Amino acid sequence: MEQEITAIQPQLTQHFAKLINENRLAHAYLLSGASGTGKLSLAVWIAQGIFCNQRNADGTPCLKCSECRRIAANEHPDVVRIIPEGRSIKVDQVRYLKSEFSKSGLEGNRKVFIIQDVEKMTTSAANSLLKFIEEPNGSITAFLLSSHANQILPTIVSRCQVVEMASLNRETQLKKLMDAGVDKVVGSVLVNLNADFDELVALGTDEQFQKLLTEVVNWMKAILADDWRAFVYVQTRLMPLVDERPAQERLLELMVMICRDLILLRYHQDDEVAFITEKQMLAQAAEQIPASQLTKGVELVMNCWNQLAVNVSYQNVLEGLTLRLCRCYHKR
Numbered sequence: 001m002e003q004e005i006t007a008i009q010p011q012l013t014q015h016f017a018k019l020i021n022e023n024r025l026a027h028a029y030l031l032s033g034a035s036g037t038g039k040l041s042l043a044v045w046i047a048q049g050i051f052c053n054q055r056n057a058d059g060t061p062c063l064k065c066s067e068c069r070r071i072a073a074n075e076h077p078d079v080v081r082i083i084p085e086g087r088s089i090k091v092d093q094v095r096y097l098k099s100e101f102s103k104s105g106l107e108g109n110r111k112v113f114i115i116q117d118v119e120k121m122t123t124s125a126a127n128s129l130l131k132f133i134e135e136p137n138g139s140i141t142a143f144l145l146s147s148h149a150n151q152i153l154p155t156i157v158s159r160c161q162v163v164e165m166a167s168l169n170r171e172t173q174l175k176k177l178m179d180a181g182v183d184k185v186v187g188s189v190l191v192n193l194n195a196d197f198d199e200l201v202a203l204g205t206d207e208q209f210q211k212l213l214t215e216v217v218n219w220m221k222a223i224l225a226d227d228w229r230a231f232v233y234v235q236t237r238l239m240p241l242v243d244e245r246p247a248q249e250r251l252l253e254l255m256v257m258i259c260r261d262l263i264l265l266r267y268h269q270d271d272e273v274a275f276i277t278e279k280q281m282l283a284q285a286a287e288q289i290p291a292s293q294l295t296k297g298v299e300l301v302m303n304c305w306n307q308l309a310v311n312v313s314y315q316n317v318l319e320g321l322t323l324r325l326c327r328c329y330h331k332r
């Protein structure tokens with residue numbers, strides 16, 4: 001079940017409840033933040049706060065009345081959502097929005113519109129929207145949502161109040177991933193990766209990625225055992241799983257992560273460990289290695305990005321890394 005926005009974004013919901021209560025909402029907001037931070041949920045929640053029949057004293061919506069439920073089901077005539085058609089938001093969609101609003105503007109109704117992925121607006125759609133924002137018809141509140149606010153026309157941004165959505169803490173994000181069907185073991189690794197929420201969910205249910213996790217662990221086990229087969233694993237077990245550059249970079253991220261786990265365990269910071277099923281094995285190994293060498297291990301992996309930037313072959317980079325890590329952890 002989806003987590004409530006008040007749990008995901010407590011400060012922002014509190015802030016907006018106050019604005020609703022005091023009738024001080026701005027005309028247009030740009031909600032900016034990574035996928036999964038609750039932009040749409042927040043916009044819907046504020047709309048509920050505006051229209052709710054039984055609003056709580058603190059300005060929060062009841063979520064139970066007919067208005068609240070119609071808005072949640074996207075069936076409210078005065079709350080209009082626009083999502084990209086195909087790859088873009090087209091001028092016709094903005095025109096539709098305008099015509100919808102000019103009708104009821106005559107009746108003096110309060111209106112809310114929500115545009116998702118606003119960076120996907122064509123230039124003509126953006127220009128059409130601009131005029132609309134500048135000359136509001138009736139009392140309108142606009143929510144523009146984007147995970148890539150830097151791609152939005154500055155003229156649009158300048159007419160909105162920009163709201164940065166706080167990124168989720170580790171625990172919340174893990175719970176969201178698990179709600180989306182990702183296994184906890186895989187999710188614990190994913191929350192450390194640099195990617196959009198949708199991308200993380202896709203990885204979390206991808207068999208190839210799970211194999212990769214297994215092989216990274218096997219590779220590290222061999223290194224920690226000072227077993228020469230770690231070198232061979234690069235070609236036989238890791239390379240077949242990463243045929244393209246994005247996957248290759250992801251593998252490096254996983255290697256940084258498992259080296260970092262050794263440091264965390266050495267300092268007994270168990271909560272942040274990525275490879276949770278390997279905690280015991282990694283903790284035992286970390287006890288045997290000086291902390292300075294563990295830190296150096298992470299640096300060795302990070303250096304791989306520089307090597308790739310100067311076009312050293314990927315397999316060579318990993319093989320070199322394997323030898324260096326063996327030397328580093330076993331102090332030769």
Ligand SMILES: [Zn+2]
Pocket residue numbers: 051052053054055061062063064065066067068069
């Ligand atoms: Zn309500």
